[in-house]
Amino acid sequence: MRSEIRRRFGDAVDRWSRFFMPETAWPIRAGAALATGLVAYLMLVEIVLQGVFGRIDLALIPAIGSRNAPIPREIFLNGAVVGSLYGLIGLGLILVYRANRIINFAQAQLGAVAASAALMLLTFRNWAYLAVIPLVLIGGGAVGGTVEMVFVRRFSRSPRLILTVVTIGIGLVLQALEFFTKKWIVGDQFLQSVAAQYKTPFSRWWSQQIGTLTFSGDHIFTLAVVIGLAVGLAAFFRYTDLGIAVRASSENRDRASLLGIPVKRVSTVVWTLAAVLSAIGVFLRGPLVGIPITGFVGPTLLLYGLAAAVIARMKHMYVAIAAGMLIGIVEQSVVFTRSAPGLVSPVLLVVIVIALLAQRSHLARGLDPAAGSWQAAAELRPVPLELRDLPVVRRARALLQVVVGLVVVLAPWIVGSARADTASRIAIVSIVGVSLVILTGWTGQISLGQWGIAALGAAVAGGLAANHNWDFFLTIAVAGACGAGVAVLIGLPALRIQGLFLAVTTLAFAFTMTDFVLRRQWFSWLLPEQRAFADRPNLYGVFDLTEPTPLGPVNVSADAKFYYLCVLFLGLALYLARSLRKNRSGRLLIGVRDNPRLLQAYGVNLARTRLAAFAISGFIAAIGGALFAYQFGQIDPDAFLPQQSVAIFLMTVIGGASSLTGAVLGAVYVLGIPLLPVLRDVQFIELLTSGFGVLLILMALPGGLIEGLYRLRDGWLRRVAERQGIHVPSLVADSLVLDNSDEQQVVADAGVSMEAVR
């Protein structure tokens, strides 16, 4: 019976979908699309959402719905308008994704410089509305084009993770630029710009009160522009040569290049378009809800935009807009209905997961053909066999090990004993970085919420230690187990869906942790009480980590002792990960990343392999979080903001996301550099480790810091080989490649083309 229903339903869908086929006349197709959209919207909004939030008594889940608080229609409407702007961010993300196959973290920031400048001129310098429009469009586009030519083009051959991180740096630089541009325009009135009312001709043109809210011409104009842009872009991609070229180069950049498509120019056009979209988005947002004082977008709006784009399969413009509207409606409905804005994140997480699972059959069909190229950097190759046993190489290796060992042991004294705490934090962040290497570097699953899993570990271990006085190792084990379990739950959708889709769910999870799970009003039973501290333990009743220990002439402070404990756990995490990588399980993970179909052909259970990666990664991350709880003694939601997850992602990629050494290097660089005594007092040293510095580093070392290490080591080995008169093919090949990068490019392109032919 059920299969019969399914068959009939399938037939109906099939018949309906024929309307969309190219052979049908376009008015019929457009009408069908409109009708479908309308029906879907009405069903979703009026029946499902209204039902969930207002009309149906869901007493079993009292946090979600209530009969006493039906959601008025205007909340839906307002949510749809505000959400359409999320959809616009999603559109920009889709554009860049299709050109470069990356998440553009700078998407909303691309146009913010021009658009916010235009808004300031409009409001504080009384410029005419029509006079600022060209500034929005041309200025926004110019920023996008410049960014592409200066930064993106330089990284066009870099691993995608690197380019993704480059966009974070670009976003930070643009944010600073936006701030100073605004300040330059408004001068001393900057404080007033916080609450500025941005009036447009449309604000005065029409105004209508609907229920509790008042709508103006700005709402209508916004909706019209956003829908117009979606239609226009869809037409652009379908009917124009340039649009088709963009699609072609997004399908296969190398093949497109061989077919004569100027892929670089196409990329510039795409970034320019994306920036114009961004500028329009900020400009439209001003009169509706205002613009933040410093910068336009952070992880919240990124999540909303990314969710819209992903639900649209990084492809369909209309769907992205509709998904953005849906997210806006959910957000407004939750804030309106429940006196708990913290519920937005968990509800959104559920919506995203359901939306992804509902279309997993589409998403699973190799939507991301270049999934394997998420690999961030070459893994550390062993020293060539020919040189490995040379005394000079052996001595150098031993010397390096001694130096590294000494640095690790003496770190609390190098940074100053009073800063040993930060050294511990570096070790903890490195542990979480190791978990990210396993998940992202080796398995190819992008996680933007790894710090969220660490937060769970911190909450569990902190609560057990502070409230129940549990044994330290037991709390660590329970935290790790919880982390593994939750990581598997988050990863379930990723069994069929690759790449970016996990990034969205993990980012939503990170928000859920900060806004919901780490809040005492919801989880007081889990978290330490206000006055309770997760005190550092007295290990086995012998090694008290809260008291200093004199060791001969040296006094080992309590902080230094805890640092050694963290280093011990980091060592264990590295050992575990290294063992994993060396044996069959590790090779399976790499296989899952690089060629899952081939792996399936060998009878490997992909689902189990991926889940194992999630579990191991979650286990390690949660242990890092548990140590963090002991390190600081308290659980503060602000310590686990989603920005931190993105920052850890950035650190790991800077170091080299597929290298364990890289994970540690990234953490040491970002957190450790400002601690060094010689650099501590240098003004603006943080710039080196934030946006601008990241850009500089990646421009010099596109493979991350680990690449710098490779170069140093291989250069030295080459000299050793020359001196000893040993011919080492791999080292020589490298140098040849470095000497003739054009030829290497041709060889690489040919390789890719051959792969495509096969």
Next chain:
Amino acid sequence: MRMLSPDVTGVTTPVALAYNRRRTMGSSKLKLYRPFLAVLLAQALFIAVAPSLPSNDKLSAQAPLASGLVPSDVEGVFVDPETGQLVTAEGIPVDASGQPTGTAARTGQPGGTAARTGGPSSATGASADMSHCKGDRQFDILHANPPCVPKWPGGDNGGATYQGVTKDEIKIVFFGSTPNPAVDAILAPQGLARTEDDERALFAAAQDFVNKNYELYGRKIKIVERDDNPCPQTPPDPPACIEAARQVVAEEKPFMVLWDSGLYPTVFNEFARLGVVTFGGWHFSAEYFTDFRPFRYDVFMDGTKSVRMLAEYWCKNLAGKNATHTGVRIHNSIGARGTVRRRLGISVPDVDANLRTARLLADLVEKCDPGAKPPFIRPYQSNIETASQQADATAAAYIDAGVTTIACLCDPIAPAFGTRSYTKNDYYPEHLVAGIGLLDFDKLGRLYEPSQWTHAFGISHLQVQPRHEDSDASRMWRATGRSGTPCQSCNLPWGYVALAASFIQSAGPDLNPLNVERGALSGPGVGGWKQSGGNPHVPRISFGPGDYTGIDDLKEVYWNESTASSIDGAPPSYVNLNGGRRYEEGELPGGFEQRVPVKPQ
């Protein structure tokens, strides 16, 4: 068993194969994980035999007693904070060694160990030198001067009585977070930001002033400015700030830390855990300060008392009446001004501690206004990215609930988004100024949508600002022989230094947190409307059992577009009612309608 193995017996039936496969896999896996299992077993054994338990929380030794008594240095002996007397847990008077005695066993009797138990009274006997006193005050330079204590005759002050204290010096750290260049760029034109040079000059003067005018029992204070911390003002980074706190304590070993901040409760907790007396944490709840006694104090009124006084204002002035100070129409779906009975809406950050404070306010309001609809609490997330969107939904919720009067127990930026949204949606309620979060500061009030804030009235903790040249900071500045005035925003840090100095003075020669607490809680306090003869520049600052925060009184205000501010001489600003008269709890008057005008729009 071995016989079943196919390679031995040649048996290849499916069952045998399956059995063999399971057996070989099982044994090899067991072999593979044997070391791991051994470690696990050993660890389990250790957990059972020698568990690694958390070390004792040092704060638990200072746990508050139900009786309100303060533990002294001697086990089983406590200080009655109201009388300063040493008592047992049962309230029996004892001497410093714990032996029962008569009333003579008061702390601070001259000589011996008792003299160092605490209190400024090492010379309270007949020979006490009070010649320097100006009336009952230590000096008469400031608007609010500390109580006079006898001059220290010299001798043994106990030396290093606590961390950061020697026989000659008391170290105080002024902790500062790293300024955000963007935020400073915004605040500087408003005169709200301080430079490092400003602070350095202020603290040099403050140090001179305190060492010269306060009784420090043979010691001098040394103020160390530590604003080189990697602790950002914004965005929040608690781990970095906790590390900075630990670093400051490890490097400076201060007795006290002053931090004029309303953020980072976990960092203040950490200072308390490290046994450092701290001042700061605006409007945290009374419960919070009591939880972390005897280490936590602040100048500003705690959140609990603030909402009690706000509830008192509501109950005496607004409860049970129609909303008369709204816009002409509150909202089309609610009704016109004066026709709708008041309903309170409370905007509050979505943080547990703040929510509890909001619920307390709601409970108190509900009790005094039983017939009305209960107050409507709307939490919001302090997320600048989504603030506007939240404001729209919140406005809709308020309108839907028929809220006529909104109290924002929030940060000073939140109302900027809220009021903009209310105006956009033609919603003009009354705005009840709660006096917290500096919303009652003229320059911040100007951030809010004028058509909304014109309907703002309520209570303000801030005292009427004198001219800058006449402020306490400027008076202190000139008293040290310096010319001109300190920076515009230097009054706040000076307030903290002055309070710290008063505490040290009242603690006596045996300087430690318990004696600081005893001295603070049993002291008479300073300032106040009545005590100062009706001086609006002088708030009442006192402490007592369960009250670890300073300011006790407040004034009535309303917002007016045409009134010039005393801060910068420009309109608009708050109008102080009754000449800035200050009221303590229970003293607030009713009948606000006669004092606060109804605005035409």
